[in-house]
Amino acid sequence: MPTSPLPDELTPGRPLLFRNALVLSMDPAIGVLDGGDVLVRGQHIERVGRDLPAPGDATVIDATGGILMPGMVDTHRHMWQTALRGFGADWTLSQYFVFYYLNWGKIFRPEDIYAGNLASAMEAIDAGVTTTVDWSHGLQNTEYGDAAVEALRAVPGRFVLAYGNLLGAPWEWANSPEFRAFVDRHFSSRDDMLGLQLAFDVTGDAEFPERGAFEAARELDLPVTTHAGVWGATNDDGIRLMWEHGYMTPEVTYVHACSLGQDSYQRIAASGGTVSISTESEQSAGQGYPPSWQLRRYGIPTSLSMDTSVWWSGDLFSAMRATLSADRSREHLEAQTARETVVHNKLRAEQVVEWATMGGARALGLADVIGSLTPGKKADVVLLKNDRSPAMFPIVHPYGHVVFQAGRGDVHTVLVDGRVVKYRNELVGVDLARAKEAVGATVEYARGQLGEETWRECMAPEIPETELIPNPYTYSEFRGEGVAVRRAEG
Numbered sequence: 001m002p003t004s005p006l007p008d009e010l011t012p013g014r015p016l017l018f019r020n021a022l023v024l025s026m027d028p029a030i031g032v033l034d035g036g037d038v039l040v041r042g043q044h045i046e047r048v049g050r051d052l053p054a055p056g057d058a059t060v061i062d063a064t065g066g067i068l069m070p071g072m073v074d075t076h077r078h079m080w081q082t083a084l085r086g087f088g089a090d091w092t093l094s095q096y097f098v099f100y101y102l103n104w105g106k107i108f109r110p111e112d113i114y115a116g117n118l119a120s121a122m123e124a125i126d127a128g129v130t131t132t133v134d135w136s137h138g139l140q141n142t143e144y145g146d147a148a149v150e151a152l153r154a155v156p157g158r159f160v161l162a163y164g165n166l167l168g169a170p171w172e173w174a175n176s177p178e179f180r181a182f183v184d185r186h187f188s189s190r191d192d193m194l195g196l197q198l199a200f201d202v203t204g205d206a207e208f209p210e211r212g213a214f215e216a217a218r219e220l221d222l223p224v225t226t227h228a229g230v231w232g233a234t235n236d237d238g239i240r241l242m243w244e245h246g247y248m249t250p251e252v253t254y255v256h257a258c259s260l261g262q263d264s265y266q267r268i269a270a271s272g273g274t275v276s277i278s279t280e281s282e283q284s285a286g287q288g289y290p291p292s293w294q295l296r297r298y299g300i301p302t303s304l305s306m307d308t309s310v311w312w313s314g315d316l317f318s319a320m321r322a323t324l325s326a327d328r329s330r331e332h333l334e335a336q337t338a339r340e341t342v343v344h345n346k347l348r349a350e351q352v353v354e355w356a357t358m359g360g361a362r363a364l365g366l367a368d369v370i371g372s373l374t375p376g377k378k379a380d381v382v383l384l385k386n387d388r389s390p391a392m393f394p395i396v397h398p399y400g401h402v403v404f405q406a407g408r409g410d411v412h413t414v415l416v417d418g419r420v421v422k423y424r425n426e427l428v429g430v431d432l433a434r435a436k437e438a439v440g441a442t443v444e445y446a447r448g449q450l451g452e453e454t455w456r457e458c459m460a461p462e463i464p465e466t467e468l469i470p471n472p473y474t475y476s477e478f479r480g481e482g483v484a485v486r487r488a489e490g
């Protein structure tokens with residue numbers, strides 16, 4: 001039983017009118033509307049404009065002082081890992097690989113996949129991320145896949161299951177009768193609430209064993225998502241092999257795409273593929289420098305993602321903020337290395353909001369369905385409004401406010417497919433207690449499997465020693481409390 005019932009005024013079937021918002025439509029034909037209204041009827045956005053007449057049976061949501069924007073789209077999130085939220089906060093990428101790929105990935109059971117997915121799915125819609133690609137590489141067999149689907153179907157968000165198995169060979173599992181039966185079982189009729197992709201990496205092996213997996217994707221008409229350009233893991237060879245064998249198509253998502261050369265970026269650009277940037281991830285795990293500054297130069301369509309809550313935040317405010325900052329950081333670094341000064345930022349707040357909305361929709365082939373507040377599109381809508389927050393006024397730069405000022409605590413109302421899933425800052429129709437219980441059981445189980453000592457060691461990897469630079473200055477005389485007189489030693 002959902003713990004939070006739908007408030008009476010939001011009875012399904014009634015039209016919904018958002019009144020007097022700062023509307024960031026992300027539709028170039030509509031632009032930004034100050035004092036704008038958005039009318040939702042059924043699953044769709046019916047009208048966007050000013051002073052729209054309210055249908056007689058409409059519920060009116062006063063959006064005064066708020067920002068209304070399209071639901072955000074995350075194109076790469078290992079949702080199953082949310083069960084160990086925050087566990088890897090101090091990891092590097094190699095520690096992540098050792099933990100999941102070599103040692104402990106195999107201990108996760110279908111119910112653990114379910115638990116992580118359930119919590120992650122709730123976290124996504126709570127933060128206004130209405131569409132999430134579940135990059136699900138913990139699926140040891142299709143029983144795990146069933147659990148992943150069950151969790152995604154239990155939460156009223158829009159999802160894409162990117163089916164993967166980090167312990168298996170993709171050319172094998174993608175062609176197994178079990179997997180084909182799984183696809184028939186859950187995806188015989190495709191809908192835009194739960195999509196399917198194949199998730200696997202291309203190692204760069206000259207034999208290109210991944211061919212069989214790409215062939216399976218082609219046969220099943222499924223997009224492919226792949227970790228590409230990951231320092232120490234995947235590189236230009238993988239891209240070259242995909243190119244030479246004819247598998248670089250517009251349906252491919254290249255995740256990270258940091259550690260690549262010009263040739264690979266040009267191949268991605270030429271083939272119409274898209275890149276999913278996970279800036280927080282790349283900055284601290286070490287896949288390479290977050291590549292937005294490169295992608296802009298090559299004209300590669302971009303979307304944003306959070307990667308995994310085992311380290312990072314599960315909201316796209318963080319992704320937008322980190323991406324904009326990393327891009328500018330790079331520009332300054334490059335310029336200053338050449339003794340120059342950046343006087344104009346190339347990347348703007350508006351662009352990262354676009355990547356977080358339309359960019360994701362494009363990557364998923366849903367540009368005509370979601371990603372902007374456009375009449376006729378599905379109603380995935382987010383209202384940022386927080387009358388108790390001193391950070392929600394004044395709103396003078398709409399995009400800058402979303403990127404640098406707002407946060408998930410300001411997500412007031414969320415609609416997915418026209419359905420209210422969050423209202424007045426609270427999830428509705430979602431059984432949070434169930435997710436908490438399921439995740440609690442997974443933590444207890446994993447902790448038991450690892451043992452207390454390993455559990456603690458994995459969470460607190462050793463810190464390499466930092467050699468202090470010799471300092472010719474010393475503090476030798478002190479006056480009062482903490483006030484030092486500095487004297488150079490001769």
Ligand SMILES: [Zn+2]
Nearest residue numbers: 135227255307
């Ligand atoms: Zn990833």
